[in-house]
Amino acid sequence: DVKVTQSSRYLVKRTGEKVFLECVQDMDHENMFWYRQDPGLGLRLIYFSYDVKMKEKGDIPEGYSVSREKKERFSLILESASTNQTSMYLCASRGASETDTDTQYFGPGTRLTVL
Amino acid sequence: GEDVEQSLFLSVREGDSSVINCTYTDSSSTYLYWYKQEPGAGLQLLTYIFSNMDMKQDQRLTVLLNKKDKHLSLRIADTQTGDSAIYFCAGCPPGGFKTIFGAGTRLFVKA
Numbered sequence: 001d002v003k004v005t006q007s008s009r010y011l012v013k014r015t016g017e018k019v020f021l022e023c024v025q026d027m028d029h030e031n032m033f034w035y036r037q038d039p040g041l042g043l044r045l046i047y048f049s050y051d052v053k054m055k056e057k058g059d060i061p062e063g064y065s066v067s068r069e070k071k072e073r074f075s076l077i078l079e080s081a082s083t084n085q086t087s088m089y090l091c092a093s094r095g096a097s098e099t100d101t102d103t104q105y106f107g108p109g110t111r112l113t114v115l
Numbered sequence: 116g117e118d119v120e121q122s123l124f125l126s127v128r129e130g131d132s133s134v135i136n137c138t139y140t141d142s143s144s145t146y147l148y149w150y151k152q153e154p155g156a157g158l159q160l161l162t163y164i165f166s167n168m169d170m171k172q173d174q175r176l177t178v179l180l181n182k183k184d185k186h187l188s189l190r191i192a193d194t195q196t197g198d199s200a201i202y203f204c205a206g207c208p209p210g211g212f213k214t215i216f217g218a219g220t221r222l223f224v225k226a
Binding site: 042 | 123
């Protein structure tokens, strides 16, 4: 079974703090994704990565950055947390299209509250 | 680009069938998916359908795809309280990296 883990289930930070959200997958997947989930808005893609050290902006990258130094790990960074970044953050991974049905495998999520 | 729309809420009685509907704009998606999110958890793939199929059945789940109308539905037979969750419809264009998710339908099952 694919396993995607996220470093924290719940996190409380103060405005202006630097926040790191870590995600690790154990299936040697090339593609990894960070989403945020807000009520009524569904999932919105923040950033994705299709290879080590490669990253692409998603639909809402402002205020976020990412790091992919190793294939299994994809980090989301909030350089200076703000209250409007209070949300549920979901990490996902996906194998290469030719060997997979493009299915994404999700971690359990990190609920971040910025005070 | 792809846009996926689904209603936000559905309420059914235990034992009844649930039908969750989804419409999408881009017909080039090779696969269309249904994901389930239980309270406090991440999304889990429930089922998927290949774009050249009209129907797929998997135990209590039936997926119907109407490509002409760009309509996808998920039917859950004999709905149980454990089926209470948010259900997301999603599609991924071929060769694309981005899966497009609907906003999710929250299913309430009344005992």
